[in-house]
Amino acid sequence: MKHKKIRRKFILYLDGDLPETEKGKIEKHLSVCESCRNALKVIKELWDGEEKFQVLPPESLWYKLKDRLEEKRIDRILGLRLNKKKILKTAAAMVIVIISVLTGSRLGNALNPSFENENNIFLKNNITRDDFGINYFDILPPNSIAEDVFIFASNTEVNKK
Amino acid sequence: MDETQIIEHLKNGDEFIYKYVYDKYVRIIFNVCYKMAGSKEEAEDASQEVFIKVFNSIDSFRADSKLSTWIYRIAVNVCINFQRRKKIVKFLSFDFWEEEKDSPVENSTPLKSLEKLEIQNTVQRALNRLPAKQKTALILSRYEEKSYKEIAEIMGTSLPAVESLIFRAKENLAKKLSLLKNN
Incomplete structure (x- = not known):
């Protein structure tokens, strides 16, 4: 047996957990x-040498647990x-x-190109992307901040016209 | 008070029984948690968690084992979960590449010699480096002096599995002890 293999068995050897044959091999080595x-x-x-000591729990442990x-x-x-987890999960x-x-x-x-309702400020004001030369005409979500900015810009353009 | 009465009172939520159960089991729970965690602070937190679980989930105790076995089982699971959480926190705090800091073993008696403390520290550090299941089986066997059968019940595994866990734990520990001592 090699040294490494032998040393791995030392605690088992000390505790008497090894079969006789293996014990013999270790002793021979x-x-x-x-x-x-x-x-x-x-x-x-x-x-x-390690003492199997008992640690005493601190007295404060019971009071902390009680709280x-x-x-x-x-x-x-x-x-x-009971409901905290359920409420959080549902929410x-x-x-x-x-x-x-x-x-x-x-x-x-x-x-959607057929999105034609009263919310579509661009169609209402007859504004096309050519007026701005940009492509976000189709993709601005209604009622968004981006749309507000766009409305402001489009109103300025309409006034200019 | 016998075990059946204790269980009955616990199930009824009688508050006086909490202190009784606490007094009866606190030493063993605290010591298992201490050996598993390696520090008094963590052992305190883990012990509190164990008792809260015992009191709150007593309804799920089916009495197919002794109450103490069931409590040990909860303690072992809580400690393994604590260790897992600790590893995750360590990983998330980007400390994972650092050499594991081992909590020094606190001196339990003022007269304990430095040499003995050093031995205790070295063994605890080696224990801390073992895989959770091997460590649990070895602690229950060596420090709690539980039989392999009891360990199998506590860990919810088979007898041969416990034998193998302890065998491998002792092999690993010998290796780690030599490395630590050489360092």
């Missing part, structure tokens, strides 16, 4: 390899705790749906 003997000494020192339990109890009484889903519908309808309207 240790009898001829000083570096592995030293490595085993170090591991033994660490593994056996958190009380918070949860109040939440439950108010019905918030998030609703926001996503609303944003998707609005964006979809605006994009749809803007890209």
Whole structure:
């Protein structure tokens, strides 16, 4: 066995978890390899020397826990705790749906050439893209800030005419 | 008070039982969390989470194992989740390339020699570097002195799986201990 392989088995060897054959191989190797003997000494020192101590929980732990339990109890009484997650999930889903519908309808309207209603300020004022030499005539979503800017610009153009 | 009565009171939400259960299990829970997390602060947070889960989900306890086994199971899951969260936070805070900072093991007795503390620190640091499941199995076996059967119940796995986890944990630990000691 190589040194690395041998050293990996040291804790198992110390704890007596290895079968006799493997234990024999390790002992055989240790009898001829000083570096592995030293490595085993170090591991033994660490593994056996480590005290299995018990840590005492701090006294404040119970009071902190009590506070958190009380918070949860109040939440439950108010019905918030049970519904908090559901409310958040539903609200998030609703926001996503609303944003998707609005964006979809605006994009749809803007890209649709037959979009002819009273909101279409460009058609109402008989403005064509040739008046501006630009291409955003078709794609500005109605009621958007971009449209407001465009209305301002178009009114100026109409006044000029 | 026997276990059935404790469970019954917990299910009824009788508040006096919380302190009773806390007193009965706080030491083992805190010690498991401490070994798993490696620091007292994290062990405190994790222990609180464990008790809150125990009190709030007692209705889901089907009594197919001992109450203590169920509590251990919750503790192990909470600690593994804490570790996962810690790794994610570390990754998101761009600290992931840094060498893992090991929380020093606090001195539990004032008379403990520096040498012993150093040994404890080295072993804890090596433990912290083990994969979560191997670490859990080894902690339950070595420090909580649980049998392989009990560990299998706590971890919700089979006996051969526990044997293999502990075997691999000891192999890995020996490797990591040699590396740490050499450094």
